[in-house]
Amino acid sequence: MNTKILEQLEFDKVIDLLTPYLQTMQGKAELAQLRPMTDYRRIMSSLAEVDDMSQIFIQSHGFSLGELQDISESLRRLELSADLNVAELQALKRVLLVSSETKRFYDDLENVTVASLQPLFEKIDIFPQLQGALQAISDGGFVEDFASPELTRIRRKIAESEREIRETLQDIVKKRGDMLSEQLIVSRSGRSVLPVKNTYRNRISGIVHDISASGSTVYIEPRAVVSLNELITQLRADERYEVARILHELSDLLRPQTNSIRNNAWILGHLDFVRAKYLFMRDYSAVIPKLSENKTIQLLNVRHPLLAHPVSNSLYFGEELTSIVITGPNTGGKTIMLKTLGLAQLMAQSGLPILADKGSKVAIFTEIFADIGDEQSIEQSLSTFSSHMTQIVSILENANEDSLVLFDELGAGTDPQEGASLAMAILEHLRLSGIKNMVTTHYPELKAYGIETAFVENASMEFDTTTLSPTYRFMQGVPGRSNAFEIARRLGLPEIIVADAESQTDKESDVNRIIERLEEQTLESRKRLERIREVEKENLKFNRAVKKLYNEFSHARDKELEKVYQEAQAIVDEAKEKSDEILKTLTAKSQLKPHEVIDAKKELDSLVKEPDLSKNKVLRKAKKAKAQRAPRVGDDIIVTSYGQHGTLINQLKDGRFEAQVGLIKMTLKPDEFTLVRAQKETPKPKRAKQVKVVKKVSQTGPRARLDLRGMRYEEAMQELDRFIDQALLNNMAQVDIIHGIGTGVIREGVTKYLRRNKHVKSFGYAPQNAGGSGATIVTLG
Structure with missing residues (x-):
């Protein structure tokens, strides 16, 4: 399609409306290249994708991809055997992560039909091993210590040397503080030095690195730390070499997959683009139009x-109708109607929703031509009429039956009689050629042409004679009329003058009276239609209100049931505490063995029945959320014992997982890692969809670790009690309890329970690298 029409109708400004909704650089690039299409299937596919996205948003209101950088240059460098830097690897890591999350999101979708987007989701490749390897690159933009054993060793040695230097210098500061201008350690040329008073410079042997501007202070590196600083310099060089080696190895891992990663990036960008089109449609109350195959x-x-407060109008261009001629005075919105029709066509043929109501239909044109506005050419010394005629000649040479032509003020700029005749001749040529067109004019002769000629229809813009202002309402089938006499009367022109003028144009006055009656009928029909729409809206609002009340009532009922259950559970807990005290007393006073006491406790526990969750949506939802935390291949994890990030790459038959942690591969049990995704679940928007759960393989042997995260308080306390009993029966000396930090309720409950259990010898929080205050280590005895 010609680019001139895009400029005339300001299509680029429409494109700008979608930019704020985009998150990815690939999506922004696709939007910048958006142009109207002429292939029916491509347009249908583009519009169907938006409809699919609307179905996704019904299930998941917060569907989002997040910000993604352009990785095309990085992939090209990989293909040229170059190594990527940390920033480039960060961007690739983000693409792999979003690819994995998007694939998982699609796999978890249920009861949603996305036929057009399905091939895109299914073509996303995931690379758990690469994703795990790139965990060596932190989100902060540096290479993690665990990226390789050698890097771990080097950085540990650097830390030890720095600590030794610091301790040595602090010892000198403490012993010879009177020789220093300030009792602190400073840095010069990357070395740790002491600010020594110039008078004592010979009392502290070492290397002088700097002198203050006044000359009173000398910055000396004591000889005791020179060798250590030299060692650190060497270690820093080794560190840079090792980091470069790691970046090279990561680049080599990525190199074979450049095409797949490039394809992933394009798919994610396209999904972002479709998402932006949906959000535009939602915020601007737009719709997906239907496509006609017969130019209707x-x-x-x-x-x-592009208007801040546009007036909505309806327009029908039937299959056989060739021309719509909008007549009437200027300043009534005729040109806006031309542009609105043209833009609706351009947007729809570009796969964008249009600002209209449901049921709207557009045609497909190979070209759209327009002659709108005053394009007088000073350079070519052309008058307004000549400039317009030049445009019209070019349009008539290139237009055919698959074109749409828009003419603004056809025939203007010359003698009225000649201009009207020329306009009718041009319209007749378009009619006989079967070229659809919409024309605006103020020539009264074209009204008769519209009435008398087949396949041509008159139209006009409504004018309020009471306020003497245009309403910008489009009236199809009603020709425009002159309001000069009525306006003159209202402005105070003597009646004798107005009457004399009317007597000289009796024929025109008769036509105007007919038009006036047509306007009244059209206005009455419009009012009736608006009343019908208001009734429909009221019915829709009432229906929504009833549904909302029902949902609120159902939710309130479930809340009350949960409250009653919690109150009952509190009574049961109190009874259990009393029973524990009784059992302890019996144990102290009798010769009952521990296993007999535990059996008795089990009998007491069996009296407490779990509530039926099948009819309680609130509790059922909580239980479901817990089930959704099961790990699966592709999940990002944190290895509990080391605090290192990785990605699950394979699940073994015995229930264990293989994980890629930087450049190292590990085999882990489900209780030896935590899901990164689980830590981020709280702020996620609600998703009304079913999630497939990967069940853990049951373990027959005794457990040395209990994970209480995600449980309700009552459930956690019961599980803790059973766990400690089981540990005692299996003669276990030490166990770990993971309770997380969260609100602290479960952690406090665990502490209270352990304090009152006489079989607990001691307990305390785990080391920082093993969970810190989120886990408790218990010694039994």
Whole structure:
């Protein structure tokens, strides 16, 4: 399609409306290249993708991809055998992560039909091993210590040397503080030095690195730390070499997959683009139009997208109708109607929703031509009429039956009689050629042409004679009329003058009276239609209100049931505490063995029945959320014992997982890692969809670790009690309890329980690298 029409109708400004909704650089690049299409299937596919996205948002209101950088240059460098830097690897890591999350999101979708987007989701490749390897690159933009054993060793040695230097210098500061201008350690040229008073410079042997501007202070590196600083310099060089080696190895791992990663990036960008089109449709109350195959156009309450407060109008361009001639005075919105029709077509053929009501239909044109506005050419010394005629000649040479032509003020700029005749001749040529067109004019002769000629229809813009202002309402089938006499009367022109003028134009006055009656009928029909729409809206609001009340009532009922259950559970807990005290007393006073006491406790526990969750949505939802935390291949994890990030790459038959942690591969049990995704679940928007759960393999042997995270308080306390009993029966000396930090309720409950259990010898929080205050280590005895 010609680019001139895009400029005339300001299509680029429509494109700008979608930019704020985009998150990825690939999506922004695709939007910048957006142009109207002429292939029916491509347009249908583009519009169907937006409809699929609307179905996704019904299930998941917060569907989002997040910000993604352009990785095309990085992939090209990989293909040229170059190594990537940390920033480039960060961007690739983000693409792999979002690819994995998007694939998982699609796999978890249920009861949603996304036929057009399905091939895109299914073509996303995931690379758990690469994703795990790139965990060596932190989100902060540096290479992690665990990226390789050698890097771990080097950085540990650097830390030890720095600590030794610091301790040595602090010892000198403490012993010879009177020789220093300030009792602190400073840095010069990357070395740790002491600010020594110039008078004592010979009392502290070492290397002078700097002198203050006044000359009173000398910055000396004591000889005791020179060798250590030299060692650190060497270690820093070794560190840089090792980091470069790691970046090279990571680049080599990525190199074979450049095409797949490039394809992933494109798919994610396209999904972001489709998401932006949906959000535009939602915020601008736009719709996905239907496509006609016979050049029929039906726009219901269509609006111009670039106007702040547009007036909605309906337009019907039937299959056989060739021309719509909008007549009447200027300043009534005729040009806006032309542009609105043209923009609706451009947007729809670009796969964008249009600002109209449901049921709207557009045609497909190979070209759209327009002659709008005053394009007088000073350079070519052309008058307004000549400039317009030059445009018209070019349009008539290139237009065919698959084109749409828009003419603004056809025949203007010359003698009225000649201009009207020329306009009718041009319209007749378009009619006989079967070229659809919409024309605006103020020539009264074209009204008769519209009435008398087949396949041509008159139209006009409504004018309020009471306020003497245009309403910008489009009236199809009603020709425009002159309001000069009525306006003159209202402005105070003597009646004798107005009457004399009317007597000289009796024929025109008769036509105007007919038009006036047509306007009244059209206005009455519009009012009736608006009343019908208001009734429909009221019915829709009432239906929504009833549904909302029902949902609120159902939710309130479930809340009350949960409250009653919690109250009952509190009573049961109190009874259990008393029973524990009784059992302890019996144990102290009798010769009952521990296993007999535990059996008795089990009998007491069996009296407590779990509530039926099948009819309680609140509790069922909580239980479901817990089930959704099961790990699966592709999940990012934190190895509990080391605090290192990795990615699950394979699940073994015995229930264990293989994980890629930087450049190292590990085999882990489910209780030896935590899901990164689980830590981020709280702020995620609600998703009304079913999630497939990967069940853990049951373990027959005794457990040395208990994970209480995600449980309700009552459930956690019961599980803790059973766990400690089981540990005692299996003569276990030490166990770990993971309770997390969270609100602290479960952690406090665990502490209270352990304090009152006489079989607990001691307990305390785990080391920082093994969970810190989120886990408790218990010694039994």
